[in-house]
Amino acid sequence: MARVLVAYATKHQSTAEIAQAIAGELRARGHAAEAAEAGHATADGFDAVVLGSATYAGRWRREARHFLSHERDRLAKMLFWVFSSGPIGEPKPDAPPDDDKWLEPRKVIEQAEALGVREHVVFGGRVPQDPGNFVERAMLQNTPEDYQDLRDWDEIRAWAGRIAEALTT
Numbered sequence: 067m068a069r070v071l072v073a074y075a076t077k078h079q080s081t082a083e084i085a086q087a088i089a090g091e092l093r094a095r096g097h098a099a100e101a102a103e104a105g106h107a108t109a110d111g112f113d114a115v116v117l118g119s120a121t122y123a124g125r126w127r128r129e130a131r132h133f134l135s136h137e138r139d140r141l142a143k144m145l146f147w148v149f150s151s152g153p154i155g156e157p158k159p160d161a162p163p164d165d166d167k168w169l170e171p172r173k174v175i176e177q178a179e180a181l182g183v184r185e186h187v188v189f190g191g192r193v194p195q196d197p198g199n200f201v202e203r204a205m206l207q208n209t210p211e212d213y214q215d216l217r218d219w220d221e222i223r224a225w226a227g228r229i230a231e232a233l234t235t
């Protein structure tokens with residue numbers, strides 16, 4: 067059994083729910099996992115970390131960026147995984163080739179890779195349901211309902227399941 071911290075950074079809670087689903091799946095598979103806000107968490111005392119952030123305008127939330135840099139010495143010595151959550155709306159077949167930097171901030175991924183991250187993935191996100199500004203309100207109004215929540219819970223649980231296996235072997 068491994069002690070696993072699932073640290074997350076969110077603005078509108080959809081990433082928190084992904085982190086809770088990951089922690090739940092890890093617990094179901096016999097590990098001691100807890101989800102916690104990255105801004106209030108430390109990797110100290112854990113065997114492994116999953117770190118996730120919502121992506122806004124091509125950037126991770128500040129709390130997740132800070133966690134990655136403050137905890138870098140510990141992360142370098144432990145097993146850790148990273149996820150970004152973001153893509154929403156109708157798929158864009160004509161997306162430019164560098165579109166991926168909006169999904170996974172490159173600098174963050176380079177830092178995580180330098181520390182030996184096991185895997186980094188992107189999960190679909192959810193359009194803010196409680197818009198706090200004009201841009202978010204426009205996004206909610208302009209995104210068809212079917213494309214507002216692109217979180218794929220089977221995909222998320224399957225990823226957590228693979229982490230659980232890696233922690234067991």
Ligand SMILES: Cc1cc2nc3c(=O)[nH]c(=O)nc-3n(C[C@H](O)[C@H](O)[C@H](O)COP(=O)(O)O)c2cc1C
Pocket residue numbers: 075076077078079080081082120121122123124125151152153154168169190191192193194201202205
């Ligand atoms: C103003 C704004 C900018 C966004 N920018 C990005 C982006 O650059 N890349 C991306 O993948 N998703 C982007 N999104 C989608 C969010 O990442 C998505 O809504 C996410 O699920 C929000 O997570 P949260 O509920 O945990 O805050 C953006 C959303 C808003 C409202």
